[in-house]
Amino acid sequence: MSTTIDFRYLSEADMIQAGVTNMADCIATMEEMFLLLHSGDYRMAGPNSDSHGAMVTFPENSPFPTMPKPTADRRFMAMPGYLGGDFHVAGMKWYGSNVANRDKGLPRSILMFVLNDADTGAPLAFMSANLLSAYRTGAIPGVGARHLAKADARVVGIQGPGVMARTSLSAFMAVRPTIDTLNIKGRSAQGVQNFVDWVKASFPSIVTINVVDSTEEVVRGADIVTFCTSTPTGNPDEYPPLKREWMSPGAFAAMPAACCMDDGLNAPEVRKVLDNIRLYEAWYEEVPKPAHCHIPLVGVQLMDSCAEGRVEHAALEDLGAIVAGDSSGRRNDEEIIVMSVGGMPVEDIAWAAKLYRNAVANDIGTTLNLWDQPALG
Structure with missing residues (x-):
């Protein structure tokens, strides 16, 4: 048997050629992933095999002058996992992050992914x-919207006009093409204008764009709401608020970033969906309490609320069960649904595997040699 190992290097341009920006395909791939997640045919890190990953952070004070300082989003992180089914591969996303990268014309996070043979x-x-x-992150709110947003949703409210x-929005448009109105709020006029220009060029069917000044204006009247703002952790009172009184009957909120829900959204008639309940259980075991101070997602806030007796754990619903048909999607046009989006390495693995196979089939990328025969045998 040959001991030669070659692997394929895919630059960002190669990834685009392989189809990474095809949102419809990405959403379909995420739905395949959720079916495997629901069946249990996957593994991630940590004691319960559902950990988000392992993160390197830096101390406030260090005797080593070259050690990085703990500025906003300053970390290194590894996100490993295995996904079964037709994917049957392992992989890991590895990245460094620093909000100060923007001053150098670089993205806040710079990410690479390695895909491995499972045998x-x-x-x-x-x-x-x-x-x-970026695309697998956006696809998860799209999966949620396909099953949980109103079929005739027209108005989207977005806070934070960045990549996420x-x-x-691309994912929402893929599953709800009836959308024709956008409420958008951002920190800078230029950032908002860049986003508006992109929307006009990408989705001419969105004919009404409302640039608003408050989170309340983002949410009021929206059928679909998402917060995509990068926010320092520590004080949930400073996270973007989501209040029940702002939400229209039938509203669906997909939250992949910081958010603090008010007590009105703890009510039992408000549906609370998590992209993977065990992911949040793993997070809750890993960080000090209250956990929402350290991880600003609404799913973690709900874990705190369950521990404090303000929400029944049984009230938490799993998106995988909904995708699989073992739990119901939207039941009527009146119910309010909030979904937490945490991000999982199996999402990266699923999309990476699809793109790798596209690249092999179409000879995209560069083949590199690891060895013909290992020197150590």
């Missing part, structure tokens, strides 16, 4: 992952 562990591909991660907002 030998040999590398199959090493690929640029900023677009991979672009991919989330």
Whole structure:
């Protein structure tokens, strides 16, 4: 048997050629992933095999002058996992992040992904992952909207007009083409204008764009709501608020970033959906309490609320069960639904595997040699 190991390197341009920006395909791939997640045919890190990943952070004070300072989003992180079914591969996303990158004209996070053969562990591909991660992140709110947003949804409210907002809106448009109105709020006039220009060029069917000044105006009247703002952690009172009184009957909120729900959204008639309940259980075991101070997602806030007795754990619903048909999607046009989007390495693995196979089939990328025969045998 040959001991030669070759793997495929895919630059960002190669990833685009392989189809990374095809949102409809990405949503379909995420639905395949959720079916495997629901069946249990996957593994992630941590004691319960559902950990988001392992993160390197930095102390406030260090005796080492070259050690990075703990500025906003300053971390290194590994997100490993295995996904079964027709994917049957392992992989890991690895990235460094620093909000100060923007001053250098770089993205806040710079990501790479390695895909591995599930039998030998040999590398199959090493690929640029900023677009991979961005599109799979946006696709999850799209999966949620397909099953949980009103069929005739027209108005989307977005806070935070960045990359995550672009991919989330792309996903909403893929599953709810009736959307024709956007409420948008951002920190800077230029950032908002850039987003508006992109919307006009990308989705001419969105004929009404309302630039608003408050979170309340983002939410009021919207059929679909998403917050995509990068926010310092620590004080949930400073996270973007979501109040029940602002939400229209039938509203669906997909939250992939910081948010603090008010007590009105704890009511039992408000449906509370998590993209993977066990992911949040893992997070809750890993961080000090209250956990929402450390991880600003609404799913983690709900874990705190369950521990404090303000929400029944049984009230939490799993998106995988909904995709699989074992739990119901939207039941009527009146119910309010809030969904937490946490991000999982199996999402990256699923989309990476599809793109790798596209690249192999179409000879995209560069083949690199690891070895013909290992020097150590």
